[in-house]
Amino acid sequence: MMTTKTEATIEDLYRVPDDGKAEIINGEVVLMSPTGNDPSYASGAVFVGLWQHAEATGSGQAVPDNAGFRVNLPNRKSFSPDAAFYTGPDTGMRFFEGAPIFAVEVRSEDDSGPSAEKQIAAKRADYFAAGTVVVWDVDLRRPDVIRSYGTDNLDHPKAFRRGEIADAEPAVPGWTFPVDKLFKPRKADSSG
Numbered sequence: 453m454m455t456t457k458t459e460a461t462i463e464d465l466y467r468v469p470d471d472g473k474a475e476i477i478n479g480e481v482v483l484m485s486p487t488g489n490d491p492s493y494a495s496g497a498v499f500v501g502l503w504q505h506a507e508a509t510g511s512g513q514a515v516p517d518n519a520g521f522r523v524n525l526p527n528r529k530s531f532s533p534d535a536a537f538y539t540g541p542d543t544g545m546r547f548f549e550g551a552p553i554f555a556v557e558v559r560s561e562d563d564s565g566p567s568a569e570k571q572i573a574a575k576r577a578d579y580f581a582a583g584t585v586v587v588w589d590v591d592l593r594r595p596d597v598i599r600s601y602g603t604d605n606l607d608h609p610k611a612f613r614r615g616e617i618a619d620a621e622p623a624v625p626g627w628t629f630p631v632d633k634l635f636k637p638r639k640a641d642s643s644g
């Protein structure tokens with residue numbers, strides 16, 4: 453007896469249990485684990501900066517973590533970046549239609565090593581194939597905290613370090629972001 457595997461659809465993402473985060477990759481719903489304190493703070497800080505820019509300029513929409521972007525690539529049907537900027541049509545209660553113009557991926561605790569690098573590079577390639585213009589690879593443990601990849605620098609990203617001001621040109625014109633805002637202010641120990 454031969455069985456055929458049914459390819460996952462966007463409708464399957466709407467039914468992911470407990471409002472979990474997932475993407476459709478190679479025909480399967482791939483669940484994504486929740487992030488820790490520092491990566492969550494970083495993605496939230498980027499969202500706030502993008503939201504302030506969208507409010508001030510009246511252009512685009514800042515998108516927080518756990519939003520779904522519907523795309524139509526041979527190996528991928530959706531993205532769920534950690535933060536993004538979107539300039540496509542308003543889809544109401546449904547997933548965003550098409551890729552964000554700017555996507556931010558903040559690495560979690562286990563996002564390192566050769567296997568992770570390969571997966572991250574493949575996802576970045578998918579973003580560009582779907583129409584994203586700039587992708588940030590944010591690693592809070594690396595000296596080059598932000599590696600900014602664009603369609604004009606796929607193999608040689610711009611690097612932004614602590615104390616510097618990052619940008620997402622040309623995807624989000626005029627927007628800048630202080631790298632230090634990715635990090636929570638540490639409270640002084642008042643026990644002694």
